[in-house]
Amino acid sequence: MKRYFKDIWDSFYTIAIGMGVTFRHLFRKSVTIQYPDIKPELTERARNRLYVNMDDCIGCDQCSKACPVNCITIETVKAVPPDDLGVTSTGNPKRLWVTKFDIDIAKCCYCGLCVYPCPTECIKMTDVYEFSEFDRHNLVYNYSTMTPSEVEEAKGKFEKWQADKAAAKKSSTEKKKEGSEKPKAKQQESGEGKRSDSPEDKKSES
């Protein structure tokens, strides 16, 4: 019988305590942030949208290789003698035209792995996180600063330079009267850099 009344007392007592707790919370400041009006402050090293400083990019393709989801596409063309691309702010000489530098940010998982290998520290993560789009294709960001005509020009120069070189080689070999095996191999070697571009070139042409 004593237990019976104690139970009743306990239930009222505990409910009163619980109600006290909820009542106090009723007037506590809410933790909700009214997002579009008030933006949360991000931590200093928050990883959001990528940014590439093209002035510093040497087109080394390290970031693209590091990316686990292959969302960075880089194409380069070798710069030939009369053109000097200068050096980056970190002092690395630039030797390649970066004709294409696309990041498919829709695929990006913000792991930041592309940031670490960059020798010139030109690819980095910013705190921009509002970049939704209605069309998925708009999320492919083109960072390359070169216009299509500039790209053509760079390619043309490279091809010309290559042809000149091959011709020079040929004439020199003809002079030396050696077998035709060697220059052919050399030509293939120098064509290597171009080969990676060629499928894309065809695509853009078609």
Add this chain to the structure above:
Amino acid sequence: MVETLEQFLPHPLLAIIMHAALPMVIVFPYVLFAVWLERKVSAHMQDRLGPMRTGGWHGWSQTIADMIKMIQKEDIVPSRSDKFLFKFAPFLAFMGAYAAFAVIPFSSEYIGAHLDVGAFYILAVTSVVTLSILMAGWASNNKWSLLGAMRTSAQIVSYEVPTVVAVLSVIVATGTLNLMTISEMQTGTIFNWLIFSNPFLLIAFVLYFISSLAEVNRTPFDLPESESELVGGFQTEYSGMRWGMFMLTEYADMLLVSLLGSVLFFGAWNSPFGDFMSGPVWGVFWMVSKGMFFIFVMMWLRWTLPRLRVDQLMDVCWKYLIPIAFINLVLVALWEMLF
């Protein structure tokens, strides 16, 4: 009141319809407000904000938008259900809840029907809601719904007993079933209210409040719905405005038991300050604010307590509420005899 209306309106029937629709003027805006309030109260108790955008100030028009959305929704009726019962149940539920407002004295001048058996009528007519819940559960042809409906009937039949006994205590003290007479008896200051007139009526009120929570299926007694275990109980298969009708019924029921509680124990439409701020219009104000206070307490309880288990539910009713209610009834009667 009907007579006054008849003077303005061309046809007596129109006056009667107007008269009958008057509680709707309170009930409908109240439901919209209470749903919004519930969201706000629950949100702030959990340190959230709740609806903030619709309509500007603290999302005040969120429920209006929700209602419009619900009306626009497709009316889905499960193909294997009992079509007629399925469609009819929500309306019957609201009918039951609304019919009870007929005998609630909203003000000294307005009561739907001057019934001498007002209290009895309310207890009888609210049982229709149980019936409709059972109907909905059965007609849905769905296990969850049926289980929810069964639980409801078990729960409401059990809790009807302490409710009735608690109401009976008031009847014993006042000697009338007419709610208007009961309200008139409490005129004067706060000390004339029945809850202060007799110490055992305070206990009766606590009993009434607990068991009325169970009657309207509010947490901690919301087993018929129990979202987390029965998907939604009897309303699992309902969507759109039919579901909205059940929601409307739930909130109308809450208002009903709160108003009845304030009529029986807290002086109905009487101002707590005697003649100050009293009158027919103030009466509506006092009545509604007393009702809203109890509704707030119900929400407060809902966001404080977890749901009871079925056996605990029955324990609370049969082992605690009912014996105490009966003993209390005898004590109320003794007190009334002695003083």
